Amino acid sequence: MTWLVLGLIIFLGSHSVRIFANEWRQQTIARIGANAWKGAYSVISIVGFVLIVIGFGAANQGSTWLWYPPVWTRHLAALLILFAFIFLAAAKLPMSKLKSKVGHPMVIGVKIWAFAHLLSNGTVADFVLFGSFLVWSIVLYARSRRLDRANGVVYSGGAIKNDLLALVIGLLAYGLFAAVLHKWLIGISPFIAS
Structure with missing residues (x-):
């Protein structure tokens, strides 16, 4: 269950930045550039998604x-x-x-x-x-x-x-x-x- 929860935090958190921390997002894009932001965002999203898939598969085995x-x-x-x-x-x-x-x-x-x-x-x-x-x-x-x-x-x-x-x-x-x-x-x- 730990991997599932961690994956959800990473994936849903990364998909919430524009709405809940847009000023920080804009400052970071200005500092590192749009392409670097998109690259980091993509990597973080993929990591979160993979953790969700692995975590759900493990948690669902014999889940109550x-x-x-x-x-x-x-x-x-x-x-x-x-x-x-x-x-x-x-x-x-x-x-x-x-x-x-x-x-x-x-x-x-x-x-x-x-x-x-x-x-x-x-x-x-x-x-x-x-x-x-x-x-x-x-x-x-x-x-x-x-x-x-x-x-x-x-x-x-x-x-x-x-x-x-x-x-x-x-x-x-x-x-x-x-x-x-x-x-x-x-x-x-x-x-x-x-």
Whole structure:
């Protein structure tokens, strides 16, 4: 569990700097340069991610069950994850109506992903991993929107074609991940009862 917690601190901490310590971030970029910052940020993020993967794998072996989710939670989680993929796709596309309404679709996608996995998984390791991401995304989204309002940031306009593109990309990515990649990367098929 130690490696999982350390990985979460490093990964989520590095992904929070822009929101919670932007002045320090800007000063550091000015001092060391943008490329050096991006390099350090990437290395730290990768280290955190690797520790999460290793730590979760180790912690999940024989992890204590907090609750035994009913089978229907898997179906609800599968539906919610579809929406998470659409929000993640919208985050990477030019301005869409969805992006203009929510401002930070990637954070909402992570929030939905974490909540869905909490519904359908009940071990202590699951609770630590997905609960951490859920709390982080809730706090980050609230802080991001507060900063948007304080700085007068308005997400206006957006093209409906980009929403349709986000929908198509989200559906394709969801299908690929659910049918093939989840089993290959995580070792569990989301649609086959274990």
